[in-house]
Amino acid sequence: MAGKLTKEHMNLLEGMIGCGPKSFKLLYSITRDGCSAAEFHRKCDNQGPTVTVLLNPQGSVYGGYAGINWKSTGGFTMDDTAFIFQLVFSGIRVVNIFRPKDASKALYFGCNRSAWFGNPDFEPFLNTISVNKDGTFSLNGRLTLGTCYNSNNVSNDAIHNGSMVVTELEVYAVSADDTRTSTPKQTTWRKTPALNEEYISKIAEELASITPPRGSGITDFRLLLVGPVGAGKSSFINTVMSPFADRIINKAAVGTSSQNVTRKYITYPVRKTGGSCLNFRLCDTPGIGDHSGMDAVNINFLLDGHVHSSFEFSYSRHISAKTPGFVHRPSLAEEAHCVGIVLDSSTIHDLPAVTMTLLNELKNLALEKEVKAVVDQVSEALGIPPNHVFPVKNYHSEMETEVAVHGLVLIALRKMLFIALDALEERTSANEEGQEANADVTESDTA
Ligand SMILES: Nc1nc2c(ncn2[C@@H]2O[C@H](COP(=O)(O)OP(=O)(O)O)[C@@H](O)[C@H]2O)c(=O)[nH]1
Ligand SMILES: [Mg+2]
Known part of the structure; x- marks a missing residue:
């Protein structure tokens, strides 16, 4: 059976390991061999250097390299060639290598433990794990970089999406391969953008230059x-x-305490460091499902621009033309130009049926106003094209900004802006054509 490690991943790993081309032979796979520490040791002990790779439902790929044999003898073992790595985060290439700062505890050889790195830094699972109904495995280990391995200020959540649920864990034997020449790094990096400072400033500049179409009055x-x-x-x-x-900005109130739960419709302009505003507003809404009043009727008024900023939703009363502040004839500028559906990737399987129904209704209401969501399952569940689904990671516990977080969020934002731009260009040109047609009629009338 071929493993899930791609050629591109192998090229990246052999660059990290160093000393020339490598071949990768699959020794162990939890989906093929079962998820048990005993099976891991039966297949992987005394096999020389190995790579352990985890793949998760959010599309992240990360793992650890051991430069020496795995054993079942117990105790910590020195390995200054070992490292923990990340190759992909939420479907986007994010490459990081975390080397030992205390190599004396780089590996742990426990017969009831799988590949075990540091104390505790990266510990996939203990004993035996049974497969979940959906084919995933809820591993009982953890990723907590920073004890024996450097974390390079990357948060654990920005590697494993805050969860040890995986779709696969594989172990490969790594050996020198003189028959294969490695792909030059340059070629690999060009295929998809690397999320570095340079890319972030380029995309931020691009976003600042996207403006509503001329003639739209927006x-x-x-x-x-x-x-x-x-x-x-x-x-x-x-x-x-x-x-x-x-x-890290904290303007929109975050959290589940009563004063932080969003009850109002609030529109936020986004400012650059110099003080000027970008050409979009992010519109925060109360959550669906907390008696917040976000049902199909109210959402429809919101989409069409009848609701003013700071409007407070009520569960007991629907919005109507009699609601104080109701915008009777909203202009195109007041309508929603793009709708982003935000979902938590860790609870996507457990969304209540009523929420799914409402989200589906919302999609239908939005029609050409295209929709965004954060995980692939949503694409299927809601019938949204996969290239309109963007996994992102928000700031929630970080102290400092992170390049990967910025990269993902800016890529999602760019798609939203392009969708809004396309929708408005269509509307504006349709209006102009309408006006031209009217002008023609007037001329012939007066002739
Ligand atoms: N692990 C993790 N937690 C998050 C993320 N985004 C938000 N949170 C947390 O989830 C909770 C709810 O977030 P909030 O933005 O208030 O959700 P809202 O009700 O949709 O506005 C807060 O405790 C956040 O810190 C994320 O990307 N990863
Ligand atoms: Mg909120």
Whole structure:
């Protein structure tokens, strides 16, 4: 059986290991051989250097390299060639290598433990884990970089999405391969953008240059965010603001305490460090499912621009033309130009049926106003094209900004802006054509 490690991953790993081309032979796979420490040791002990790779449902790929034999003899073992790595985060290439700072505890050889790195740094699983109904495995280990391995200021969540649920764990024997020449690094890096400072400033500049179409009379795009309570809508807004300010922003109230739960419709402009505003507003909404009043009727009014900023939703009363502050004839500028559905990737399997129904209704309501979501399953469940689904990670516990977080959020934001731009260009040209047609009629009338 071929493993899930791609050629590109192998090229990246052999660069990290060093000393020329390597071949990778699959020794152990939890989906093929069962997830048990005994099986891991039966297949992987005394096989020389190995790579252990984990793949998760969010599309992240990370793992650890051991430069010496795995054994079942117990105790810590020195390995200054060992490292923990990340290759992909949420489907986007994010390459990081975390080397030991205390190599004397680089590996642990426990007969009831799988590949075990540091104390505790990266410990996939203990004993035996049974497979979940959906084919994933909820590993009982953890990723907590920083004790024996350097964390390079990358948070654990930015590697494993805050969860030890995996779709696969594989171990490969690594040996020198003189028959294969490695792909030059340059070629690999060009295929997809590396999320580094340079890329972040390039994409931030590009985003600042996207403006509503001329003739639309609109100064800023309205990007509406909807989703269940606690999905991360307010955090997403703060995270989007952060790369433009070069610090973590906390303007939108985050959290589940009663004063932090969003009850109002609030539109947030985004400022650059110099003070000027970008050409879009992020519109925060109350969460679906907390008696917040976010049902199909109210969402429809919101999409069409009948609701003013700071409007407080009520569960007991629907919005109507009699609601104080109701915008009777909203202009195109007041409508939602793009709708982003924000979902928490760790609870996507458990969304209540009523929430799914409402999200589906919302998609139908939004029609050409295209929709965003954060995980692949949503693409299927809601019938949204996969290239409109963007996994992102918000700031929630970090102290400092992170390049990978900025990269993912800016890529998602760019897609939202392009969707809004396309929708508005279509509307504006349709209006212009309408006006031309009217002008023709007037001329012939007066002739
Ligand atoms: N692990 C993790 N937690 C997050 C993320 N985004 C938000 N959170 C946390 O989830 C909780 C709810 O977030 P919030 O933005 O208030 O959700 P909202 O109700 O949709 O606005 C807060 O405790 C956040 O710190 C994320 O990307 N990863
Ligand atoms: Mg909120």
